[in-house]
Amino acid sequence: MFHLIVCALSQRLKFSDRNMLEDKANPRCSTLILVFLLLVLITDVISVSGNSVNTDRKILLNLKSFLEKQNRVNRGRYSEWNQGSSNPCKWHGISCSPDMQRVTGIDLSDSKISGEMFNNFSAFTQLQRLDLSRNTLKGVVPDDLNSCHSLVYLNLSHNILGGELKLTGLTSLQKLDLSTNRFHGEVSFSFPAICNRLVVANLSMNHFSGRIDKLFDGCLNLQYLDLSSNKFTGNIWTGFSRLVEFSVSENLVTGPVPASSFSENCTLKSLDLSVNKFRGEVPREISNCKNLVMLNLWGNKFSGPIPSELGSISTLEGLLLGDNSFSRVIPESLLNLRNLAILDLSMNKFGGEMQEVFGRFKQLKSLVLQGNSYTDGLSSSGVHKLTNLSRLDLSYNNFSGPLLAEISQMVGLKFLVLAYNQFTGAIPPEYGDLSQLQALDLSFNRLVGSIPPSIGNLRSLLWLMLANNSLTGEIPGELGNCRSLLWLNLANNQLSGRFPHELTNIGRNPTPTFESNRKSNPMISSPSNCLVTKRLLTIDYSPFGFIYTILTRKICRNIWDQLLQGYGFFQVCVKGSPVRKYRVSGYLQLSGNRFSGEVPSGIGKMQHLSVLHLSYNQFTGKLPTEIGNLPLVVLNISSNKFSGQIPMGIGNLNCLQNLDLSQNEFSGTFPGNLNSLNELCKFNISFNPQMGGKIPDIGQSATFEEESYLGNPLLQSRVFKWQEVENGSKSGEEGFWWKAVLMEHGCGLTWGMVMLYVCVKRFDPKWAMNKVEAMLRPLNKINASSSRGGRGRGRGRGRGRRIY
CATH class of the missing domain: 3.80.10.10 (Ribonuclease Inhibitor)
Incomplete structure (x- = not known):
């Protein structure tokens, strides 16, 4: 350190030599200068x-x-x-x-x-x-x-x-x-104060509020601004056209979008105004944005015609105009958009036959028209000729007639969603030729006939949704060839026959499908995807129910991408490991049919299942012990004819949240290890009258109401009896037991008096008859009073703890 000081001092001395020589007449001053320089150098080094x-x-x-x-x-x-x-x-x-x-x-x-x-x-x-x-x-x-x-x-x-x-x-x-925090209040404390060099600002998914129309005027270097999923109000900031990307989606911004917002030197590539309260017509000046790739106006109150000028933006790839009130005419100029990949016109109240113009969008990869009022069939539109389509969503309309077999010629289809319509007839077996199909949703229609065995050819199929139709026959064993099938919903049909053992092979190897999705470029997300995601995840049941409260469009997009790429978004219990892991987990829904016979033991191989729903069928026999090997969160087998002992392995399903075994014929003793299922929040074992044993006094089993145990007269529970005493007695525990003892002894004494009465009546001594009647009279009054009091308490409680 001293060496450094000396070197530095020598440098400073050289610098000041000339001045010091000029001041030879004042050596004291020179000494002071040297001391001063030394102190400065020491300070610098420190x-x-x-x-x-x-x-x-x-x-x-x-x-x-x-x-x-x-x-x-x-x-x-x-x-x-x-x-x-x-x-x-x-x-x-x-x-x-x-x-x-x-x-x-x-x-x-x-x-x-x-x-x-x-x-x-x-x-x-x-x-x-x-x-x-x-x-x-x-x-x-x-x-x-x-x-x-x-x-x-x-x-x-x-x-x-x-x-x-x-x-x-x-x-x-x-x-x-x-992004994705809980900040609140206005952002005017920070903007434009930190705008001098700011290029990127992402404030999305918070609770920010206040107006934004003037905040970013001074942010001259800003290029990317994301204000989505907040509570901003007022009018839009009109300087957004000088950015590259601007999003204010999912806010409370209102008013018209001024034409002056789209300057002639517009540099926008992405504009997202979705899910706000914008109104009026879309300015034709939007065509000034010659580099625009994505335009999202979904979920507002825009009206009037779709601007034909949009057809001049040759770079446009995504046009999302759903959930507005645009007029029904689709501008022919949009056919000039050779790069247009996604067109979303859902929920615009379009009615009548589907417009013929849609059959000419040869460049499209995704067409979403859900939630309109289209009628009749599909053939007149020519939509089945769009061979480049990978996604076709026509759900929530009034389409009718048979399903087009010609859809099988759309060889690039990955997602075919025709749910919530009035299609009739059988499922065309030709759909088994759609080799790239990953989701087939035909639920909530009027389809009849059997499930085509050719569906088993769809090796990339992840979702098969055929619920709420009138399908009959058995489940074809060929479905077991669907190696990627993780989500199968056949609920509420008229299907019959046995649970085919081949079905336990579904989803055994979805990895090739997931890897293919990871390599492909993600498609621009539409808010309509969230509606599909909600339905395909069956959010009425755990573990998917939580997304109802947090499902913003960005979260929805993330969940959707994670599922398609094989990444789990919630933790499941893995057998043999105390650590929970994020894994993609599926469901099997067969409820509301006429299935019979036993459930095969091979169900234990279905390691991807988190939801198993077999309720309202006619399954018989013992529930396979192998069911305890599954990472289940929901198990519902109610309203069947299962018998025998409840498998002890169910008590090892540590992630189980919903367990319904009600209305079956289970026997044996109540499995005590169910008490260790600490995450169980819904439980029903009622109406299994042959089941006995004791419900634990403490623990998880004791937290459920008597409705969970109704109709099981052999079950014992001190907790419920104690609770009934607590709720029913106004005199406290001592008073209740005093009455109980009195009633017990009173009943015994009454029975003795009756027997004495019978004996003496044969000899008919008047003194004995008079004595017995005198003794019985007060006891009868006590019993009648106690009986009336018990009935009164029962009516007053409304909900007792009695096991029936």
């Missing part, structure tokens, strides 16, 4: 050493200690800091300056961090990049972060941070991502 990689290292170790204190069990790789190397530039998630002297980046994304944010990031004086995304950080963003003046990249997305946004000090910021 300052440099205080802002070094070693200083950053100490702060990082403080950060590590802070994180470990808040996260004592699940920890990210920050726990490895300082173990393999003392150089922080070699630690996971840490990046340094080119000379390796300062920490410039901290990446703790997806590191299992919970709790509050670290409150001393400003101590990293050269910090330029901070990524804390995909954790469970909570609370507010500390004001200390405003002192990170060198920060150019900040990502706090996918946490549970809240409070108002106040980041006024981050004037060097270029990219900001706060």
